[in-house]
Amino acid sequence: MEKYTEMLKEKKISPSVQRLKILEYLDINRVHPTVEEIFAAIREEIPILSKMTVYNTLKLFAANGLVKSIPTSDNKGHYDYNTSPHTHFKCRQCKRVFDIDVDYDLHLKSGLEGLKVLEHNLIFEGICQDCRRDG
């Protein structure tokens, strides 16, 4: 837990119990949970927790680069502890969003002139291994 406290202090964010829990949860559960999922899980331990706090905290974390908001086609907020460049795979059947360790070269050749690029996201969609077996 020290680790998370440090991370927050570095960003001058006061390490409240709620914030630490949310950060820890995202670290342990690397499945790009939604606000609802995070809220439901942490509420088990902190029954007084408000969903508002989860929203606020995630927005604050994202603004400080501690977590990443990842857009998916279900149009709900998904959050990712892993902020380093990596790739996602969204299964159309079970709706899960995986990290995948795709090794790719992105050779930009042209087309970004004048734009200030802050990040890029590469998202694959399809059917995952489990769902192919089942269905």
Next chain:
Amino acid sequence: MEKYTEMLKEKKISPSVQRLKILEYLDINRVHPTVEEIFAAIREEIPILSKMTVYNTLKLFAANGLVKSIPTSDNKGHYDYNTSPHTHFKCRQCKRVFDIDVDYDLHLKSGLEGLKVLEHNLIFEGICQDCRRDG
């Protein structure tokens, strides 16, 4: 308008007035409009139009590959007439989503074993040229 009728017939979708208008709107307005934007615009011409029809139609079109749903970080549905592989740039300031004609090589080297990939999306985020000038 013939063009759109043909497109729908090919997919065995009956070419109702609403559907044709929505398809035409997306063709002319290549700015990845939201449901709300499409609805508001077409309602000027068809005041009786229901938002439900816009939702249904877009879902139907997307399922038939006539348009593409593109995920962005505002977590609203954006739709794109251009279904061929291309790249998007989302401006964090003005929130617009542009097509950009990035010329890139995506060399997948590994990491997709067992997954059935149906499509991929490459999205850049940052500040666009206009906003850099202004701000």
Next chain:
DNA sequence: ATAAAAAATGATAATAATTATAATACTGTG
């Protein structure tokens, strides 16, 4: 250690996006 100030949290309400439902209107075919 403590009081004042600042910030975070939580309950509640409000707004926005989407989905569900069921009655009505439209379209195409015999």
Next chain:
DNA sequence: CACAGTATTATAATTATTATCATTTTTTAT
């Protein structure tokens, strides 16, 4: 033209998110 099937609409219900503000917690200065 009537029938069957489909599309559209109005309405209500759900779900996701944001806003507000009183209460609690944390920080800071003494």
